[in-house]
Amino acid sequence: MIIEIKVPSPGESITEVEIGSWLVEDGAVVAKDQEIAEVESDKATLTIVASEGGKIEIKAEEGEAVEVGAVVCTIDTSVEAPAAPAEPKEKEEAPEEEKEKPEAKAAEEKKSVPESSEHDKVKVTSVAKEMMKEHDLSLDDVINGLKRLGKKEVEAVVNAPQATAAAIPQKEATRDEERQRMSSLRRKLSARLISVKNETAMLTTFNEIDMSYVMDMRKKYQQKFVDIHGFKVGFMSFFTKAVATAMDFHPMVNAQIDGEEIVMPQFVDVGIAVSTPKGLMVPIVRNAESKSIPAIELEIKELAEKARNKKITVEELQGGTFTITNGGVFGSLLSTPILNPPQSGILGMHNIVERPVAVNGQVVIRPMMYVALSYDHRIIDGKDSVGFLVKLKELLENPERLFTGGKDAGELMLGI
Structure with missing residues (x-):
């Protein structure tokens, strides 16, 4: 069965509207009560919904002025909308023997990832990482163990290579223009x-x-x-x-x-x-x-x-x-x-x-x-x-x- 979808009346004083945009493609299968198009008057933007489900055939183009009551599309109700996909099954739990105890997992993470979130920008050499892992120390433990900063540490920071302006990503230059029709x-x-x-x-x-x-x-x-x-x-x-x-x-x-x-x-x-x-x-x-x-x-x-x-x-x-x-x-x-x-x-x-x-x-x-x-x-x-x-x-x-x-x-x- 073919049904016609007409432009509803936005108000008593409005006799013509404009097709603002189609929310579905020509030939798409839509569901009942699905929003399929936006129509614009000089007062408001309204939506058109499908009164029945089926395959849609568009009769009016975007930007086209149409009279209130005009047919803008038809729907073939003999074509049924596809069924909604089934809910995915819950992920099966890992076997009991594969689960780790929280305490063991935390200890392993501490050994394998010595960097902490508070000091995640501190540079650590590979040798230092091995020593920290061997003695079960985190980056916080090492930094908190420092008694004071000396001339050597300050000079290391002063003489470290600084990021240059060239390293900052720049937006690519363009001379393109974009145009769109006023609603x-x-x-x-x-x-x-x-x-x-x-x-x-x-x-x-x-x-x-x-x-x-x-x-x-x-x-x-x-x-x-x-x-x-x-x-x-x-x-x-x-x-x-x-x-x-x-x-x-x-x-x-x-x-x-x-x-x-x-x-x-x-x-x-x-x-x-x-x-x-x-x-x-x-x-x-x-x-x-x-x-x-x-x-x-x-x-x-x-x-x-x-x-x-x-x-x-x-x-x-x-x-x-x-x-x-x-x-x-x-x-x-x-x-x-x-x-x-x-x-x-x-x-x-x-x-x-x-x-x-x-x-x-x-x-x-x-x-x-x-x-x-x-x-x-x-x-x-x-x-x-x-x-x-x-x-x-x-x-x-x-x-x-x-x-x-x-x-x-x-x-x-x-x-x-």
Whole structure:
């Protein structure tokens, strides 16, 4: 029986995709539910799986644009997939008489291999090796028996031939070039980046955050968190919750321009930038303002895994009112992130570095992170952009405020 494999619909607005790569060769025998191809849209890279096992016949080439619903290959189900190889038998144990006692084996190794791991670079002559073996001595025994170093030993090292630069292996010179076609996702991303520079009035403002409070909290409760939830808590969930809380004080950072109107969502959908082999993807954590830190952490973890494994759906990438990108995981100290339209703001996280800072008139060492907010100045004024970062700094340097709506606990208790 011959069955047809068609291009699934990545989303309502997508009518055409590109064959990114075939994961099997033409004529290969595939198993049911095996991944056979990657297709790329301008939003995500998805996989096609074999609905039945059999021999595959490819109908579309890599790089070819095909319509959603088009047949890209057929599978002849009359050809069965080969059975999986049997598990190898365990290696039979050696006869009892061939086994060595641990003590005898260790003694023999000590005699036959006088060099030790601690002094494995010490040169030992063949005569010295024989003497050490004869007297049952290891290299450690000999070196530990030396009382002192004299002029003769130092001169022997000074006059020893040194390794030359010529002995260091050099990379072979080449003038070759490698070319590869840009993916549909990468082409779309390039076009969007150019449009951001041309169509927005983008500016960036900076601040720094003392991360010791969040780090101390993670260190204190990490094991208990893992015991209860089954996964670790990272920094991204704290920042996502802090961003959603700061929006209550500076809602314009969450707003967007739609023609001649300003749209101000009453919810905070935070996009989390994820680096994948195919390019940057931004899955969305929806209604972050109403979710707990454990719930946010779990959702970020699941979305990131789906994006990297090409399991993400277009619906999980659409929308978003604000974006967070973390260049610190790659070692970035400072950068100016670029907007993700139609959003008006994006937060850049960076590397945590211990630096001397002044605290209550004293210079102390603290783990500090630079943060950057890029924003569309057409809709967000300097007061809101700077105030948003200041509020973010307050929340992360006083994490308990994430549970009091950003307000000081003492003020709440006193009703002021």
